[in-house]
Amino acid sequence: MQPISTLTSRTVVLPFTNIDTDQIIPARFLTTTTKEGLGRQAFADWRYDASGASKPDFALNRPEAAGCAILVAGRNFGCGSSREHAPWALLDYGFRAVVSTEIADIFRSNSLKNGLLPIVVDEQTHAWLLEHPGVSLQIDLQASTLTLPDGTAVRFPVEAFARYCLLNGVDELGYLLQQGDAITRYEQTQS
Amino acid sequence: MKPKTLFEKVWEQHEVAPETADTPAVLYIDLHLIHEVTTPQAFAELRSRGLSVRRPDRTLATLDHSTPTDPAEVFGRVPIKVESAGRQVKEMEKNCREFGVELFGLGSEQRGIVHVIGPELGATQPGKTIVCGDSHTATHGAFGALAFGIGTTEVGQVLATQCLLQRRPKTLAIEVSGRLRDAVTAKDLILAIIGKIGVSGGTGQVIEYRGSAIEALSMDERMTVCNMSIEAGARAGMIAPDETTFAYLKGRRFAPQGDAWARAVERWRNLRTDSGARYDRVVEIDASKLEPMITYGTNPGMVVPITATVPDRPSDAIHAKSLAYMGLHGGEPLLGKPVQVVFVGSCTNARLSDLEQAARVMRGRKVASGVRMLVVPGSQQVKREAEASGLAQVFTDAGAEWRESGCSMCIGMNGDTVAKGEYAVSTSNRNFEGRQGAGARTLLASPLTAAAAAVSGRISDPREFLRS
Numbered sequence: 001m002q003p004i005s006t007l008t009s010r011t012v013v014l015p016f017t018n019i020d021t022d023q024i025i026p027a028r029f030l031t032t033t034t035k036e037g038l039g040r041q042a043f044a045d046w047r048y049d050a051s052g053a054s055k056p057d058f059a060l061n062r063p064e065a066a067g068c069a070i071l072v073a074g075r076n077f078g079c080g081s082s083r084e085h086a087p088w089a090l091l092d093y094g095f096r097a098v099v100s101t102e103i104a105d106i107f108r109s110n111s112l113k114n115g116l117l118p119i120v121v122d123e124q125t126h127a128w129l130l131e132h133p134g135v136s137l138q139i140d141l142q143a144s145t146l147t148l149p150d151g152t153a154v155r156f157p158v159e160a161f162a163r164y165c166l167l168n169g170v171d172e173l174g175y176l177l178q179q180g181d182a183i184t185r186y187e188q189t190q191s
Numbered sequence: 192m193k194p195k196t197l198f199e200k201v202w203e204q205h206e207v208a209p210e211t212a213d214t215p216a217v218l219y220i221d222l223h224l225i226h227e228v229t230t231p232q233a234f235a236e237l238r239s240r241g242l243s244v245r246r247p248d249r250t251l252a253t254l255d256h257s258t259p260t261d262p263a264e265v266f267g268r269v270p271i272k273v274e275s276a277g278r279q280v281k282e283m284e285k286n287c288r289e290f291g292v293e294l295f296g297l298g299s300e301q302r303g304i305v306h307v308i309g310p311e312l313g314a315t316q317p318g319k320t321i322v323c324g325d326s327h328t329a330t331h332g333a334f335g336a337l338a339f340g341i342g343t344t345e346v347g348q349v350l351a352t353q354c355l356l357q358r359r360p361k362t363l364a365i366e367v368s369g370r371l372r373d374a375v376t377a378k379d380l381i382l383a384i385i386g387k388i389g390v391s392g393g394t395g396q397v398i399e400y401r402g403s404a405i406e407a408l409s410m411d412e413r414m415t416v417c418n419m420s421i422e423a424g425a426r427a428g429m430i431a432p433d434e435t436t437f438a439y440l441k442g443r444r445f446a447p448q449g450d451a452w453a454r455a456v457e458r459w460r461n462l463r464t465d466s467g468a469r470y471d472r473v474v475e476i477d478a479s480k481l482e483p484m485i486t487y488g489t490n491p492g493m494v495v496p497i498t499a500t501v502p503d504r505p506s507d508a509i510h511a512k513s514l515a516y517m518g519l520h521g522g523e524p525l526l527g528k529p530v531q532v533v534f535v536g537s538c539t540n541a542r543l544s545d546l547e548q549a550a551r552v553m554r555g556r557k558v559a560s561g562v563r564m565l566v567v568p569g570s571q572q573v574k575r576e577a578e579a580s581g582l583a584q585v586f587t588d589a590g591a592e593w594r595e596s597g598c599s600m601c602i603g604m605n606g607d608t609v610a611k612g613e614y615a616v617s618t619s620n621r622n623f624e625g626r627q628g629a630g631a632r633t634l635l636a637s638p639l640t641a642a643a644a645a646v647s648g649r650i651s652d653p654r655e656f657l658r659s
Binding site for chain 1: 626
């Protein structure tokens with residue numbers, strides 16, 4: 001995992017609530033056996049028409065969306081399926097952070113494990129962000145703040161261990177493997 | 192001693208290390224269910240780090256998601272028509288062989304949807320922690336297990352260490368009083384619950400379903416309820432084990448045998464929530480007031496009684512977007528709307544009793560002209576039992592397609608799809624845009640309601656077909 005500590009980017013906005021992981025990456029693309037290359041299929045059914053041509057009206061297809069690494073989305077982003085292909089697709093597309101008022105549990109957990117920041121903000125900040133697509137935001141993970149263009153720093157919650165892993169680019173598996181003796185002792189008490 | 196909830200008891204029994212301010216709990220996983228779609232990248236990770244599977248004996252593998260249900264494809268008489276799915280199946284076979292995990296694969300009599308075979312084999316047991324790279328893992332909570340869906344990185348962690356790092360979720364009790372009326376099923380109950388608390392109403396929480404209406408449910412029905420906990424955003428759904436649970440499990444292949452059985456039952460009896468234990472939140476529902484339910488929108492919380500009209504919210508742009516996708520208008524009745532596809536299947540409603548429900552309506556009737564009906568048993572065992580009892584014959588006589596087991600049209604990544612613009616009444620769990628195929632319009636309902644739609648060619652009240 002690539003470490004991440006700060007991020008400055010313009011936003012792209014998808015204002016819909018309850019954007020589920022079937023929208024982020026439709027199931028027909030899940031027959032892959034690797035993590036790579038899913039960015040092209042992110043939001044496939046919203047981005048392309050039946051012939052495969054880009055729909056010009058869709059936010060991600062507009063010229064100003066190019067290079068945006070922060071996605072602002074409606075409440076309850078990432079609900080539905082546990083597919084980790086959803087954060088893989090968003091990362092491969094170029095996003096490094098998703099901002100909403102509520103982010104679904106499994107999607108949030110999967111995102112943290114891949115270096116995609118799931119950022120939950122208050123209703124007021126969120127409403128402003130939805131109304132102002134394309135603004136430039138600064139995210140500071142160590143301080144757990146998101147800074148708006150007027151300099152207001154909004155704090156967001158991030159679980160301590162996940163933050164440590166993200167800042168240092170380490171993954172949880174290494175930590176779990178270090179628990180081997182404790183796991184063996186636990187197994188012995190159960191048998 | 193402080194009274195505890197069912198969830199707290201199971202959680203605390205599995206803490207290898209409790210959580211601290213800086214670190215999540217290390218939680219031991221008793222049973223890891225794996226399938227072909229969410230594991231290839233996890234096995235690749237193990238390979239790249241030179242790791243083995245810590246407990247192959249606690250890992251149960253099957254093929255269900257991308258696996259075709261067309262008998263000719265399943266048994267290799269014709270190639271799997273989704274080529275990449277065929278490769279994924281091969282990869283799973285190779286991974287299980289190389290890492291020493293038993294695979295209930297294509298030729299196996301035990302193969303089936305992962306959430307159907309776990310309980311069927313008796314691997315799902317009260318008090319266990321169970322995970323799977325699939326959000327419908329909550330199904331197993333019907334037995335009083337703590338069961339939840341995980342991502343592929345976590346699949347790798349469990350394969351390598353049999354543990355996960357977890358923060359303790361909150362608890363939500365859903366108290367269901369009264370009794371469900373005839374023709375109102377467990378599916379209608381869970382749809383009504385999701386409609387009430389919303390699709391994110393359970394986020395960060397583990398639900399315990401309790402009360403007289405829950406206690407009266409069979410195991411199959413309890414699984415239907417717990418299965419859709421994720422559709423309310425919940426981490427897991429649980430039901431306290433009782434005599435119904437024990438009777439279901441006794442004698443099954445992986446259930447404790449002999450003296451171990453009596454000891455296990457004694458242990459399991461202590462799992463139920465102590466009187467006086469506190470939940471973070473409680474929601475109450477009266478089952479006796481519920482009607483058959485059906486969804487009209489593009490998430491499972493967009494649900495109404497089947498006799499209702501489509502909700503009209505002219506100022507809500509997101510509601511309008513959803514209705515536009517569905518080709519429905521606020522204020523129009525759902526009853527009478529023509530449908531083109533009916534799907535009876537999925538980890539929500541493909542167990543034997545679900546098929547029996549559908550057959551209550553189908554018996555002696557035909558699938559309406561212009562309607563395609565797919566009946567897909569949840570496992571090969573369900574399939575054999577349905578064929579032996581004559582149930583399968585009811586469907587084939589009616590003109591429905593009778594398939595091999597698998598996820599089929601619930602997820603539309605295995606060759607079984609609904610075409611763009613078509614309406615499908617489906618016993619599955621998700622009506623998201625494109626879930627059953629690009630442009631497909633899904634209406635979630637019970638097996639009774641699905642069967643009523645099949646024979647009438649329209650959205651119909653199943654009670655009409657049970658009276659005559």
